[in-house]
Amino acid sequence: MLALDVRHLNKKYQNFQLRDVSFQLEQGYIMGFIGVNGAGKTTTIKSILNMIQMDSGEIHILGKNIAEHEMELKQEIGCAFGDVNFYTRSRIKTLTGITKKFYKNWNDDTYYKYLSRFKLDENKKIAELSTGMRVKYSLTLALSHGAKLLILDEPTSGLDPVSRDDLLDIFQELIVGGEISILFSTHITSDLERCADYITFIEQGQIVASAEKNELKESYRLISGSEADLSRVKDRLISYKTNSFGFTGLIHANDIDASVTLDAAIPSLDEIMIYFAKKEGVKEGVYV
Template sequence: MNALSVQGLTKHYPGFTLDSITFSLPRGRVMGLIGSNGAGKTTTLKSLLNLVHPDSGTIEMFGKSFLENEENCKQNIGVVLGEIDFYDQKKLDTVTAVTKRFYSKWDEKAYEKYLEMFELDPQKRVKDLSTGMRVKYMLALALSHNAKLLILDEPTSGLDPVSRDDLLGLFRKLVKDGERSILFSTHITSDLEKCADDITYIKGGKLLKSAEKSAFIKHFDYLKKPDEKTGLSLEEIMIRTERRSYDV
C-alpha cells in the first residue's frame, strides 16, 4: 500500500495552472519534490494539506481518500517546516501543550524520548532555537503523535553543512522500519542525492518525471554531452532543463 497517491491533481490560478500532477509515494521511502521557484511545488503541498482546494484530481493517504477520511489522515500527517513563525516568544513546553490537544494518538513518553534524542530543552523559547533545532522540534511534535507521513517543505534551507548532514541521516533512520514515509520539497538537490529514494520533478505546473532515483537520472540521459559517461547529478539535470538563453 502506498503512503500517498496523487492522481490528476489540477488547480487553476490566473496566469498559472498546476496541471494533472500524478505520483505515488510507497511506504518506507523518501521522495524528493523538486522544481524551480513558481513551478507548483508549494501548491502541490498545500493541496495535500487541504490548505488549497484543487479543481480536480484525487489524493489518497494509506489507501483512503483524504476528503472522505480527513480527520484520520490529519492524525497520520506530520508537517515539518524549515521555520516556525508562530509563538516565537513562547517556551517549547507551552507550544507543545497547545499542539498535543489536536492529536488523539499523542504519546507523551515518545515526546520525552525525542526531546532527549534531539537535545531539546522544553524551557527554551522558540526564538532561542537555531534553525536546525527548530526543525528537530517540529519533527519531535510530528513523531510524538505517531505520524506515518512526514511532509517536509525546505527543512534544510539555511542550515550549515554539519546540521544538514545530521538531519539527512535522521530522515533515513525514520523510514528504515518501513512504517513512515517522507515527502521532501527542496532546492538543495545535493541533499536528495544523499537521502531520497524517489524523485518527482515539476516544471511550469506540469509533471516532468516521477520515478525511483536511478531511473529518474537515467531518464534524463538525453541531456548529457557526448563526452559525458556517467549519469548527471540532480542539480545538473535541473540546470540543463531550466536553463534559459539571454541575448546581451
C-alpha cells in the same frame, strides 16, 4: 498499499497553474520532491493536505481520500514547513502542550527523545531559537505522534552540515520498518542524492518525471563537444550552454545518436534541474 497517491491534480491561479499533477509514493520509502522556486511544490503539498481547494483531482493517503477522511488521516500525517514562526513569544513547552492535545497517539517519550537529540531546551521561547533550531523543533513535533506519512517542505533549510547529516540519518532510520513514508521537498539536492529512493520533478506546474532516483538520472545524459558537434545535436537538446571549448547540454539518453562521438555523463539532480530551468531561456546557445 500506497502511502500517497496524487491523481490528476489541477489548480489554477491568475499567474500560475498546476496541470494534471500525478505521482505515487509507496509505503516505506523516501521521495524527493524537486523543482525551482515557483514550480508548484508548495501548492502541491498544500493540496495534498487539503489546505487549499483543488479545481479537480483526487488525493489518497494510506488508501483513503483526504477530502472524505481529513480528520482521520491528519492523525497519520506529520508535517514540517521549515521553521516555526507563530506564537514566537511562547516557550517550547507551552506550544508543545497545545499541539499535543490535537493528536490521540502523541508520545511524550518520542517527543523528549528528539528534544534531546536535537539539543532543544523546552524552556526557551520560539523567538530565542535560531532558524536551524526552529526547524528542529518543527520536526520534533512532526515526529512525535506516530505519523505514517511525513510531508516535509524544506526541512533541512537553515541547518548546519552536521545537523543535516543527523536529520538524514533519522529519515533513513524511520523508514526501516516499512510503515513510515516521507515526501521531502528541498532545494538541497545533495541531501536527496544521499537519502531518497524516488524523485518527483515538477517544472512550471507539471510533472516532468517521477521515478526511482537512479533510473531518473540515468534517463538523461550531460553531453559536451565542439561547436561543430553542437549543430548536429542541437535540435535534440533540452537546453545547452556554450563555452570556450564548445558546448555542454542535457539530452534524453534515448535521443543520443551513436554516430556522433561526444563526451557523455550521467547528470546530477542539480544539473537536471538547472538545464530544465534554462530550456525556455536558450537563445543562440547562450543562457538568457
